[in-house]
Amino acid sequence: MRGVVMYAPGDVRVEDREDARIVEPTDAVIRVTATCICGSDLWPYRGIESLKGPTPMGHEYIGVVEQIGDDVRDIKVGDYVVGSFVASDNTCEICQAGYQSRCVHNVMMGSVGTQAQLARIPLADGTLVATPGAPDADLVPSLLAASDVLGTGWFAAVAAEAGPGRTIAVVGDGAVGLSAVLAAKQLGAERIIVSSRHPERQALAREFGATDIIEERGDDGAARVRELTGGYGAHGVVEAVGTEESMWQAINSARPGGYVGYVGVTHGVKLDGLSLFFTGVHLHGGPAPVRRFLPELIQLIWDRTIDPGKVFDLTLPLEAAAEGYQAMDERRATKVLLTL
Amino acid sequence: MRGVVMYAPGDVRVEDREDARIVEPTDAVIRVTATCICGSDLWPYRGIESLKGPTPMGHEYIGVVEQIGDDVRDIKVGDYVVGSFVASDNTCEICQAGYQSRCVHNVMMGSVGTQAQLARIPLADGTLVATPGAPDADLVPSLLAASDVLGTGWFAAVAAEAGPGRTIAVVGDGAVGLSAVLAAKQLGAERIIVSSRHPERQALAREFGATDIIEERGDDGAARVRELTGGYGAHGVVEAVGTEESMWQAINSARPGGYVGYVGVTHGVKLDGLSLFFTGVHLHGGPAPVRRFLPELIQLIWDRTIDPGKVFDLTLPLEAAAEGYQAMDERRATKVLLTL
Known part of the structure; x- marks a missing residue:
């Protein structure tokens, strides 16, 4: 699969990465339909945060479920899904109190790298929320915005x-x-x-x-x-x-x-x-428990009550990710959406 | 009237002070029946906080209303009252939201010095809460505790x-x-x-x-x-x-x-x-909005549901205040009650 990898400050490349695959029985693999660049992705880009070698990038994502692990019950292959930038079981006491970003089993999605054609989503049942169906194209930026910003x-x-x-x-x-x-x-x-x-x-x-x-x-x-x-x-x-x-x-x-x-x-x-x-x-x-709000936010977007996708002021294909990082670094763009 | 004055770190005296009197028409003057020494009184005592000359001490108090200003409506002469360590109008937006200690007209009672026979209480209607009557002696420590601790x-x-x-x-x-x-x-x-x-x-x-x-x-x-x-x-x-x-x-x-x-x-x-x-x-x-809780706390004490006065582990007459400061400074006492 194609995916974004950061090699060093200012050095972002799109290259072939090993395909995302099921590792744990609670995982899903999604085909990413849109992803984006976060302000926090600029820290390593600017050298404020250090990199330990080439690093897959990205933690925001929407897409279609391609595969599910044996223990996934609620999410189905073919579902169009949105998830938070932190994977969570959504069942522990912390999740149940609405703090899924601090789930006792949380996985930061940055460790997965969702700026790619495929992404492994840990704890799929607790992390992903299915939309009512495949969205109209104009809803995609807003649904993606729900994932983090x-x-x-x-x-x-x-x-x-x-x-x-x-x-x-x-x-x-x-x-x-x-x-x-x-x-x-x-x-x-x-x-x-x-x-x-x-x-x-x-x-x-x-x-x-x-x-x-x-x-x-x-x-x-x-x-x-x-x-x-x-x-x-x-x-x-x-x-x-x-x-x-x-x-x-x-x-x-x-x-x-x-x-x-x-x-x-x-x-x-x-x-x-x-x-x-x-x-x-x-x-x-603290890190926002986005999962708490996702069902409500997806519905508001689906009903066209809110249009948060307007925060994206530059859209580029995944292959042009390096240009997107540069535009955000130089403040020529507030938020860059990457299409696949 | 007799009252506690701190002259310097470690130098606390009980001496004749000018009688408390009505200054503003919203003031009351109370005859203090019990007061106490606060942990925060130890800061100047220990030299951590500086003194600008001899300073009347104390901000916790219960007592009987002796005089009221012309604009006092709810509090009556003869009422047995408890008040917070911060005087408040109890009508501004901040008070109404329950943050009386940050009332737009707040007066820190430490500036009055309630370790004395009489005390001027600014904004009497907003600050004082009358008890159902003169309390039994065993309720006095608990009612005094309500004032701050x-x-x-x-x-x-x-x-x-x-x-x-x-x-x-x-x-x-x-x-x-x-x-x-x-x-x-x-x-x-x-x-x-x-x-x-x-x-x-x-x-x-x-x-x-x-x-x-x-x-x-x-x-x-x-x-x-x-x-x-x-x-x-x-x-x-x-x-x-x-x-x-x-x-x-x-x-x-x-x-x-x-x-x-x-x-x-x-x-x-x-x-x-x-x-x-x-x-x-x-x-x-932050500084506790004690006034918010006073009516409820007084009732719980009156009904003998709670007995917070047990935090006082040393009781002395006002004239022995210096001994009380010393005992708290040396950690021989947790909290000292001064009787009048």
């Missing part, structure tokens, strides 16, 4: 307690931040304040439901949110960047007793405990 | 989502930690695991509802909690110490998606963002 933004909006009557601030206008705007709107938030300086992203944020755009960052951004909310701060805030500045912008944008959902992977952030203590916020985040 | 432990247990079927771990066996044990029990927790090495505190923890005592600390303490909970970790954890070690013990004692309520004032703690991210816990804490 939409599910992550949704989780952040839920952690921020987005709901009717609530004012939600969103720090970060990347694919996850924009997905969180869509999620907050769908969850009923009354007002959605988005921090963004990019005209195209501001436009998509508004389309997804943003009511206010602010251009200030850091402490100024937090001060602006408080100013817009009668001095109180937002009821909930989504943090989708992952720097120390963005974390504090998020925390200080929330009112005392407010909720901060953080999904930006926080590199090099040290939170001062005493400062955090006196903010009095609820802080919740 | 019980309310703080209760908030931590609520933040840890203590409830039926839940396993709650408590890090810290001081007055707040022990109060959190009592709270978790009262809130219906099935199992309460307390970290303690002191035989007397272990005994009181068991009396308050602890089902398991562990002596391990730090990473070993967290590992022990996971071992006791089938490898998952506790559903919720109370942190009532405030060191970096105790914070991580608490966080790592919780399962992914679990709840950590932290009320130890975190001095010098820097939380690594990436480590926190991957724990996937809910983190909530």
Whole structure:
């Protein structure tokens, strides 16, 4: 099969890899119909994360089931499926509480490498959700978005307690931040304040439901949110960047007793405990348990209630993956979809 | 009036202070019937926090209303009252959401100094809660505990989502930690695991509802909690110490998606963002909004359902306050009650 392999920072190749196959009886193998490049794929690309030799890439995927292991019961050959970027059994206590990304048997799909024609999906019954059928072509980007970026933004909006009557601030206008705007709107938030300086992203944020755009960052951004909310701060805030500045912008944008959902992977952030203590916020985040939300998200997409696929602003064939990595690295693209 | 004044680290005196009086029309003046010494009073005593000259001390109190300002409507002269360590209007959006300790008009009662015969209570209607009548003498310690230490432990247990079927771990066996044990029990927790090495505190923890005592600390303490909970970790954890070690013990004692309520004032703690991210816990804490819980706590005490006053292990007259500070500083006492 053809698949993306990263050899070194800046060196991404598409080459022949050994076909994905059933290893455990709970596995499925899917024929990938679309995959994409994640912001986190840029860490090794930029040399921030080290590689141990040539590494198959990718953890987002949709596709059609080609093979199932002997113990797979619910997923059938021929099913069109979406799965999370973390495989989970969906039966342990952690999964049952809705934290499938921290399943006691979790497998990070990055270790599989889904930027390929075929992908092995561990724990298929717990990981995959079948769509009602083969989707129309225009639904493919949105279903793919559900696999990670939409599910992550949704989780952040839920952690921020987005709901009717609530004012939600969103720090970060990347694919996850924009997905969180869509999620907050769908969850009923009354007002959605988005921090963004990019005209195209501001436009998509508004389309997804943003009511206010602010251009200030850091402490100024937090001060602006408080100013817009009668001095109180937002009821909930989504943090989708992952720097120390963005974390504090998020925390200080929330009112005392407010909720901060953080999904930006926080590199090099040290939170001062005493400062955090006196903010009095609820802080919740981590790798999003996308599987919790997949059935609902697939239905909303299928019904054309939401159109999260709009976060993809560049579509390329798998064979041109290297071009996609370059475009994201150079910020010419927010999120790249790879077709097969 | 007589009152406690701290002059310098280790130098606590009881002396004549100017009588408390009405300053704002929303004030009340109460005749204090009991007050106490808080762990946080030890910071200036130990020189960790600096003093700006002689400072009246104390922020915990119960007493009888002697005078009310012209705008006080609900509280009457003669009422027996309990109030929080933070005065609040109880009407702003933050108070209405249950975060009275962060009221937009909050006044820290430490600035008043309640270790005295009389105390001015700002925002009396929003701050004070009247008891059903003058309490029997044996209820006084418990009502006083409600003013801070019980309310703080209760908030931590609520933040840890203590409830039926839940396993709650408590890090810290001081007055707040022990109060959190009592709270978790009262809130219906099935199992309460307390970290303690002191035989007397272990005994009181068991009396308050602890089902398991562990002596391990730090990473070993967290590992022990996971071992006791089938490898998952506790559903919720109370942190009532405030060191970096105790914070991580608490966080790592919780399962992914679990709840950590932290009320130890975190001095010098820097939380690594990436480590926190991957724990996937809910983190909530800060100065406890004791006022939220006071009506319920007073009733539980009045009905003799709970007996939180047992956390006081030394009772002295106000005039012997210096001896009380010394006993707490030298850890000969957990919590000192001062009678008037």
